[in-house]
Amino acid sequence: MKVILLIVSILLILISLLQSGKSDGLSAFTGSGDLGLFQNVKERGPEKVISYVTMGLGILFFVLVIVIRVIE
DSSP states (O other), X not given: OHHHHHHHHHHHXXXXXXXXXXXXXXXXXXXXXXXXXXXXXXXXXXXXXXXXXHHHXXXXXXXXXXXXXXXX
């Protein structure tokens, strides 16, 4: 069971790194540029699939952690 958790966590890290950023890195902190924190941005194509896979892996991760904790 812990091996599955390890695989899911590695996949979650990798798929999170594949996601594109919603804004330009430090521009929100330096004050330059539009913040755009609450903009409604539509995801299309591969971004949408990656977003759904990330959400699914995140949910699976938390479920596995809870199941492993209850079993042990």
